[in-house]
Amino acid sequence: MRTPSLPPKPWTKPSVALTLGVVTVAGFLLLDTKGVDVAGAFVKTGKDLVTLFLQPAAVHFTVWEAVQGIVLTLALGLLTTVFGAVPALFGGLLAARNLGPGWLSALLKGFVSLIRAVPTVLWVLIFAIGAGLGSVAAVVGMTFHSFGYLLKAYSEAFEEVDHGTIEALRASGASWPAVITQAVIPGAWPGLLSWTFLRFEINFTTAVAMGAAAGAGGIGFDLFMAAGYYFNLREVGAIAWGILIVAAGLEYGATRLHQASRAGHK
Amino acid sequence: MTGVGAVHKIYRQRQLWGGVGLVLVVIVTVGSALIAQFDLVEGFAAFPKALVWMGTNFVPDARAWANLPKILLRLGETVVVSVMATTAAAAVSFVLAILGSRTTRFHPGATVVIRALASLGRNIPVVAWAMIFLLAFGQTFLTGFLALFIESLGFLTRSYLETIDETASGPVEALRAAGTPWAPVVVHAVVPSVLPSLASWMLFMLETNIRSATLVGLLTGTGIGFLFDLYYKSLNYPSAALTTLAIVVVVLALEAASTLLRKVIL
Numbered sequence: 001m002r003t004p005s006l007p008p009k010p011w012t013k014p015s016v017a018l019t020l021g022v023v024t025v026a027g028f029l030l031l032d033t034k035g036v037d038v039a040g041a042f043v044k045t046g047k048d049l050v051t052l053f054l055q056p057a058a059v060h061f062t063v064w065e066a067v068q069g070i071v072l073t074l075a076l077g078l079l080t081t082v083f084g085a086v087p088a089l090f091g092g093l094l095a096a097r098n099l100g101p102g103w104l105s106a107l108l109k110g111f112v113s114l115i116r117a118v119p120t121v122l123w124v125l126i127f128a129i130g131a132g133l134g135s136v137a138a139v140v141g142m143t144f145h146s147f148g149y150l151l152k153a154y155s156e157a158f159e160e161v162d163h164g165t166i167e168a169l170r171a172s173g174a175s176w177p178a179v180i181t182q183a184v185i186p187g188a189w190p191g192l193l194s195w196t197f198l199r200f201e202i203n204f205t206t207a208v209a210m211g212a213a214a215g216a217g218g219i220g221f222d223l224f225m226a227a228g229y230y231f232n233l234r235e236v237g238a239i240a241w242g243i244l245i246v247a248a249g250l251e252y253g254a255t256r257l258h259q260a261s262r263a264g265h266k
Numbered sequence: 267m268t269g270v271g272a273v274h275k276i277y278r279q280r281q282l283w284g285g286v287g288l289v290l291v292v293i294v295t296v297g298s299a300l301i302a303q304f305d306l307v308e309g310f311a312a313f314p315k316a317l318v319w320m321g322t323n324f325v326p327d328a329r330a331w332a333n334l335p336k337i338l339l340r341l342g343e344t345v346v347v348s349v350m351a352t353t354a355a356a357a358v359s360f361v362l363a364i365l366g367s368r369t370t371r372f373h374p375g376a377t378v379v380i381r382a383l384a385s386l387g388r389n390i391p392v393v394a395w396a397m398i399f400l401l402a403f404g405q406t407f408l409t410g411f412l413a414l415f416i417e418s419l420g421f422l423t424r425s426y427l428e429t430i431d432e433t434a435s436g437p438v439e440a441l442r443a444a445g446t447p448w449a450p451v452v453v454h455a456v457v458p459s460v461l462p463s464l465a466s467w468m469l470f471m472l473e474t475n476i477r478s479a480t481l482v483g484l485l486t487g488t489g490i491g492f493l494f495d496l497y498y499k500s501l502n503y504p505s506a507a508l509t510t511l512a513i514v515v516v517v518l519a520l521e522a523a524s525t526l527l528r529k530v531i532l
């Protein structure tokens with residue numbers, strides 16, 4: 001348990017808050033709105049949102065095609081999560097500070113923080129030059145980013161495994177693979193599951209984005225066509241509802257798994 | 267005897283469930299690969315090829331370095347917009363969370379409405395919000411700002427609300443029992459007990475937003491995303507590489523800064 005009230009550190013907190021506040025206000029004053037009628041645009045967006053959410057309709061594609069689009073996007077999300085998770089599991093074991101040498105841990109964690117620092121869409125576009133736009137580039141790019149994310153998450157889950165259990169098994173002469181399969185992985189299991197599902201949730205959203213921005217197809221591409229090409233608000237609404245329902249369902253699952261993994265730690 | 271039998275039964279059950287789970291994951295993965303028309307062999311062959319291509323062609327050259335001032339200007343714009351969206355969302359989220367938290371709300375109905383709105387904000391992907399705002403706000407920084415703002419608002423409102431529910435109820439009840447009115451309760455009990463975790467959530471959101479901002483910019487023609495897209499589409503890969511490098515440096519610097527800030531705040 002953290003103590004709820006901490007001694008105040010006046011020299012940083014207000015200065016950080018002040019900096020953020022100044023940047024925010026200055027941004028509004030200085031950035032170019034290119035002569036857009038801001039008040040009018042807010043009114044228009046308000047009307048757009050009402051049409052969008054209250055009168056959804058499929059126009060250029062059927063509801064069945066929209067379902068297929070969502071399934072394809074889910075498939076991309078799942079595929080990239082699994083492909084990222086497998087190497088990340090091995091990498092995570094090597095990168096956990098309590099299991100391997102410190103220099104290896106630092107090296108691997110540094111490497112994946114580089115991978116994660118590049119936004120996923122850039123990875124997909126970079127891989128698309130070699131593999132062509134489409135599902136291959138999207139899968140490879142998203143897998144790369146998932147690998148970086150999961151390796152860090154897994155190694156931290158391994159580091160939380162009770163040190164005593166590992167030492168006891170080692171002292172009783174258990175082999176290295178036995179320690180991993182009997183103590184480390186079962187101990188970290190709820191955390192591993194929770195992180196993996198959370199990444200699946202993220203990857204669904206990312207797959208929507210890759211459909212819209214990097215030609216990966218699926219419901220994201222439908223969204224891009226409806227909003228950026230046909231300018232059909234009711235169609236955008238239908239797609240937004242579809243994505244919202246799936247994303248909220250995934251979020252519910254991720255929250256349940258997270259609570260289960262936290263309960264396991266107490 | 268029965269004890270050993272029970273342990274063996276647990277192990278066998280664990281192995282059985284592990285086997286069933288593994289088979290399920292494999293089936294779903296293969297199904298996803300078929301749906302996404304992802305060829306595993308092609309995908310794995312593309313990966314090393316793409317890396318080799320990156321190493322030889324995706325490298326900044328002298329012409330790219332001449333673009334550095336332009337890149338830094340655009341990147342600065344993107345960072346400022348991310349900070350603006352995060353700061354504004356954090357401020358509004360705090361008010362919403364106070365109105366919606368079990369311990370400080372005026373009416374239980376407020377919790378339902380605020381939670382539903384927050385879910386809408388975060389579960390509709392940021393790209394969808396960007397496409398929606400693009401219709402009225404055009405290619406200005408406001409489109410990206412609003413998309414990131416709504417997404418952050420949805421995420422932070424939920425996190426703040428749950429933080430206040432979890433950590434502030436004790437101090438609030440203590441002050442309430444002493445007959446303190448609502449406003450002083452908020453100022454003296456809620457704010458000091460939750461501020462460190464709220465700040466930590468906000469820093470996390472800022473890190474996320476810097477990455478999302480690139481994607482949003484790519485779609486809406488603003489900021490660093492626009493510049494990357496420009497270089498990418500005109501096959502100016504050295505400049506696209508330098509843009510990527512600049513993003514990586516900023517993201518890593520921001521991560522380091524927020525780690526440092528967390529240590530000070532928490």
